[in-house]
Amino acid sequence: MNDITVQDIFLRFYEDFRKLHSVSPGQDRTALCIMKCKTPEMGANVSECPECHLRKIHYNSCRNRFCTMCQAMDVDKWIDLQQENVLDVPYFHAVFTIPEELYALTYSNQKLLYDTMYHAVSSTLKELSSDSKHLGARIGFICVLHTWGSKMNYHPHIHTIILGGGLDERNHWKDKGKKFFFPVKVLSAVFKKYYLQELKMLREKELLEYHGSANTFMNHYAFKELLDLCYEKKWISYIKPAFQGASSVIHYLGRYTHRIAISNRRIVEMDEKNVTYLVKDYKNKGHWKSITIPGTEFIRRFLMHVLPKGFVRLRHYGILSCRIKKDKMTxxxxxLGCRQYLSKLRGMNTEQVMMALYHIDICKCPECGAHMSSYRMRGHYMLC
Incomplete structure (x- = not known):
């Protein structure tokens, strides 16, 4: 079984990468977190058995949201908490994308133009759902930004999980069963309208920056050509079928909300110069195939997807927004007359969570069954 990790790749190639490329402080911090995750430098929790003197050392995770070794428990805890806000109604998965002609400008203005994508998605869904021709109700939805394609290429898009109904002006529930509310062509056109409106506004206020291949858009005429091309082009949004039951929604959400550009299980091989990993071949029905690229190129692609510091990737809107979610869900x-799913983990400490999720008693000696005492060793490199 393959046991090569993203950490192994960074340890081998990151210094070479830094000689070839400049990195932002956020990217460098992420790289250091990944390389030092679960090592003595991050500190440890030490457990000792007073009876048989067994000693176990558990090195701390870096807690960086882009680290491939730090997501499992966070995903499981998040899924558990989300159960309290799921209804037994259809849910839909919509994906919003922007044309590739906008990629260079977007990468030069990540926070601004990622926010613009969220704003355009939110305005689109609110406008269409409030229209009685489509639904005539206030819906709820959750958005999460992904910036990568299967090859770790730059491909910003927003996944949206949409509640299959909403509350009308009289606070009555309204839905269309398993039928999605809006035609996909209308969804794409309205999203395009809102996105380009905000892009023009940012240009007029001189808030945009132009780096690398986006430098050409500093010119007024080049920027106007870009806008004209984007207006003429067909934007792609698509809808997946309704989920089967509330439990499937919860686990599906977990797959998308904490995903990063690549997982360790997709890495096939690493040698002195190259890394081989699996990608989906969409020209061949989405079957997996392996590609090989230089290790420094692997790191470049990985770090492209490190988001700006403090950027909120998971956002709730409508009746699922944090401010009103509790009352509206009740x-x-x-x-609807449906039951509430209750969190199993709320209020639990780490030991209790480990037992509830993985049936592992970290306070019990695996050799003799005695209660293990534990203490914390502080590391030299506390990053996150």
Whole structure:
């Protein structure tokens, strides 16, 4: 079984990469986190058995959101908490993308133009859902930004999980069963309208920056040509079928909300110069195939997807927004007559969570069954 990790690749190639490329402080911090994750430098929790003197050392995770070794428990805890806000109604998965002609400008203005994508998605869904021709209700939805394609190429897009109904002006529940509310062509056109409106506004206020291949758009006429091309082009959005039951929604959400550009299980091989990993071949029905690239190129692609510091990737809107979610979900459950799913992990400490999720008693000696005492060793490199 392959045991090569993203950490191994960074340890081997990161210094060579830094000789070839400049990195932002956020990218460098992420790289250091990945290289030092679960090593003595991050500190450790030490457990000792007073009876048989067994000693176990558990090195701390770096807690960086882009680290491939730090996501498992966070995903499981997040999924558990989300159960409290899921209804037994259809949910839909919509994906919003922008044309590749906008990629260079977007990468030069990541925070601004990622925010613009969220704003355009939110305005699109709110406008269409409030229209009685489509639904005539206030819906709820969750957005999460992904910036990569299967090859770790730059491909910003937003995954949106949409509640299959909403509350009308009289606070009555309204839905269309398993039928999605809006035609996909309308969805794409309205998203394009809102995105380009905000892009023009940012240009007029001189808030955009132009780096690398985006430098050409500093010119007024080049920028106008870009806008004209984007207006003429067909934007692609698509809808996946409704989920089967509330539990499938929860686990599906977990797959998307904490995903990063590549997982360790997709890495096939590493040698002195190259890395081989699996990608989906969409020209061949999405079957997996392996590609090989230089290790420094692998790191370049990985670090492209490190988001700006403090950027919120997971956002809730409508009746699922954090400010009103508790009251609106209670109302919706009462109107629909569906039960509330309760969190199993709320209020638990780490030991209790480990037992509840993985049936591992970290306080019990695996050799003799005695209660293990534990203490913490502080590391030299506390990053996150």
């Amino acid at each position: 109302l919706c459950r009462n109107l």
